Amino acid sequence: MSAVVVVGNGIAAHRLVDRLHHHGHRGTVTVLGAEPVAAYNRVLLPSVLDGTLPARALALPGPPDGTVVRLGTRVTGIDRERRLAHASDGTSHPYDHLVLATGARPRIPAVPGLLTEAGRLADGVTPLRTVADCRRVTGGQVAVVGAGVLGVETALALRRGGTRVTLVHPRPYPMNRQLDATAGAILARGLRDHGIRLEPSRQAVAYAPGTLTLDRGQAIGTDSVVVCAGVRPDARIARAAGLAVGTGVVVDDTLTTDDPHIHAIGDCAEEHGTVPGLATTAWDQAERLAATLCGGRARPRASVPVTRLKAPGLDVAAFGPPGPAADVEETVTLQDPARGRYARLELRDQRLVGAVLVGYPQAIAALGALGDQGLPVPTDRLAFLLGAPAERHGPVEMPDDAVLCHCNNVTKRTLADSWRRGARDAAALAAATHATTGCGSCAGAVRDLCAALHAAEPRPEPAVAEAVR
Template identity: 40%
Template structure:
């Protein structure tokens, strides 16, 4: 089956053979979308006539590597997932650089750009999210850039000239990654966070302090409880002013303060929308022909901004569309990453709730920290910094709710080596 990767005006259908197949249009070509397509082609090869429409000018790529790309550790080729030949081999029509602008539910049509029409029998919304810009003066000035996609990386690298001064707003994962990437480029970088610790959703104070030290060791200045009042400059960014009156010179401001689910397309089509596009356990929206997954979807009141839940949702939807019994019941969140070269793991509860016990191993000099949170004999949370060797066991115990038993010492100190057991 031929595939044509074209602009919207020239998009064509491949020749058909045999009985007509259901027309499946996937809106969005990010990581969640690609995972769905991979699982669908494994489970139901050739069943659907698939068209994928992506707003970005390239096929799906690994957003997790954007900070490494920014810092020059990898090139764009390393961020690629599947070449165009993969889409062709699986009979998937790929349209890039062309957002879907409207959905005509009554007639089963997706409108691409101004006028191109794609008929569908089923439609998947994997449109992700959009970065938030603080509602503060000066955010429209040239030099204020979000950190979300390849275009943002290119814009930041262009602005990060020699002797440039950069301010990154946001102490979550993306903000830390942007700051480290800029520091690797030799840019004088300051990271601002309005909270009293970095990554407050994933780390307690002790773990966050180790991460802060690692950031500072990489040359990033970190200011906590720093509330941005305004970005100022004559025609472009020149400085950033904090609420306490502090003024920071800046040639570049990188905004990384969170994202919002992209719901405009769904809302205008009359689909049920809360904070995200409302879906059930089979990722079905209020229209049984339309599904949503990833960062744009809201499931049981929860919106996930991480890769793991998006992949689980994609797997569920692919199985459902293959007529298999499949339900998504939610994801027990965990985070495993390297911050400035420092391994970090977090799962479940971070701060000690009433009635729980915290078991802590701390060696700040060595950059090691482990905290296990136990309630009624069960592991409910874990935070590791520096050595994350037992993270898989932690995730299993937290998700299953089984008694921690004798595993507590193994998690805290590591399992004995096989040769030690045999001695």
Template identity: 40%
Template sequence: MTSQTTSRKDHLVIVGNGMAGQRLLEALLAKPGRPKHITVIGEEQAHAYNRILLSPWLAGEMDREALTLRNTDWYHEHGVKLVLGERVETIDRETQRLTTDTGRELTYDRLVLATGSRPTMPPIAGLDANGVLGFRDLDDAQSLIQLTETVASGDPAVVIGGGLLGLEAAEGLRKRGMSVSVVQRSERLMNRQLDTTAAHLLETELIKRGLSIVTGSRLAELTADGDGHVNGCRLEDDRFLPACCVVIAAGITPNSELGQAAGLATRRAIVVDDYLTTSDPAIHALGECCEFQGQTYGLVDPIWHQVDVLAARLAQEDTEGYVDTPTATKLKVSGVSLYAFGPIEASDDHDVLTYHDPQQGDYRRLLLRDNRLEGAVLYGDTTAGPWYFEQSMAERDLGNCRQALLFGPADATPLLAASHDEHDTPAYQEAA
């Protein structure tokens, strides 16, 4: 057991060496008002890495080194103390001191919890069997790669969850030679991002590649052989899917236990205000472990916005507080591009515009209310997605380009410009 005490003199400690913690660190280092002393503590042994690239690494499309964001020398050059492979176990808010599982003690002036999240595990029997894994961090991906190297080509694997992570895990295992089934409890894949048509196009494409898709089904239990290794999944309709590997990718749970144990206000995650401050003014929370106005986070865009606000706050700059704003979901699932924002389901007062080219695999569906764009789903060709999102955020009246809207900005923009000219000219003449 070791013990180390860092003197408290403008000392910031960031707990979590993931993407959010690293982004905050780099934002702070670019500011003149950065804290004088910064310590970063990461539970994983690895340096900060790009978790989004775990899927292509699993699929064998890139080397492990490509995931790393910064090496040891970088932290040293910037005067940052980096502690890896240690878990913070306790926070004493009264003395502003934390203790890790090695006995290391550090005092802090400001503390940021960026502890991320973990896979949500369903309450079923058999989860403790060997060969049952999540797909969230470097160790998960490494374990899956090692497992594929020990099984025969065509051996069965089952992925629980038909969202982005589940589909990426399934495609990665397939590319490494396994026969993969995906079990999705919803009636369609990626039901939070795609409408029925786009989900059907995605399912058809994945089936062509060799995946088996089971929708509208729930996992009942996992079974194991005499050695304690998983050998199958039983569904609630009593179907049995053989498996020598099961990946659970059915959502995430915020890692808020450390904050909860320290007495911070928590609900689903650690509650923060619009400056990412917890119920203790010396402690902040960021990213997937925090909750703001009842909302938790799993996409990078809002978390990067949180980073900007918190970095300015910690550098003692004037800044506006964090506000949840609509974001577009930009996804690339196994080589298929998707772009979506706004409501997925059309209401009775929505006007629905659709374009579908089955031969090219392109699909667009736009939801308008009073000629203003409220939501879009794009599958295949997503180049017009950012333009649609811009029109939606501006709440622009698109009535004059309605007929050309599905074909994107090249066709719609001239009509919009003409409508503005017609509207502006009389007003200008009258003012003159």
């Protein structure tokens, strides 16, 4: 019997609690969440901005029976010697294992006026990290500062809702960490086609209510400023407790800090010198740590990390870590600027190690499946990119733990289990699991899985009626 205390109530913490139950954890599990609301999927916050989803639709399933969840409870300190987590409500929680899943904090650029003298956000300024942040974005004109993935998704969501949007970015093209210049230029054109005013290679230099001033003296009228300038791991609790902290909370292969009773997962954790910041990585870490705490062992998944723009009408994805992949044996490039399409595949031993794709939705979905399974890319690269069917990359052939919906981290097993419980079509599965409610790119795979499950379902033997004369 062991007591596990989880600090944080985001998707990493939620997944950990679920997997502890799955692996048969014996003991207590207590979750201390700083937000006053139950766990939800913050990846879908842009869908709240455009009205596609109500805030309540982001809620994650409730925790397993017996889990104690204390909402609105912030951890104020850790007594490592006595193994106690002290909380803001005056309570203290003993632990055998403490798991830090504190996520990340938004980075606010040092632009005069964005913060008050007291260090608080000025009126009309907000990041986009919580449901409460969505409610602070008001008015018919909004400036979005930062055109990374979240900034682009936020700008598109606001535009779909009828808001006039200016997107300010200090780099020459949006999503510069994930895309190369060719793909970035195509995305920039797509954003302008959607009615977004894009200001690349520009810096915000001052803010006053109603006006965001850029370098060279350009003033932009705005009712709200949404800051999407990146995040930093929230390692404040770990640092105060004397744990090793680099960019994030430093952990080893078992997700354990330099204190054997304290672990870290998700956006706050630094593993092998990196903080991936991907939901799929957080889920993998939660699975591995749950298995370890229950006496087992799980290896990291070998799948290629995927960054996908969750925006209807713009099919953009990057596979692998940012920057050129190492030890590439083959690079395949396809450019079709007239149709706004571009692809660059980097392969080693016929397998994907990195890629950038714009405008090829079928290839994006297929590459995700191949990367999850470690399968080779079909030898007819052109046909593959153009959407010709390839062998062995459909949802039926995927392993049960393969992620079909990357926006919501929904696995094939979760979808199949929901189907067997009565969610027998794509709409019902969306309601049950939230699959397809993000960028929608997995809709075809979900429909294919439904069809395969229907086809494999045993049919009852027809009744034989005996004729009575």
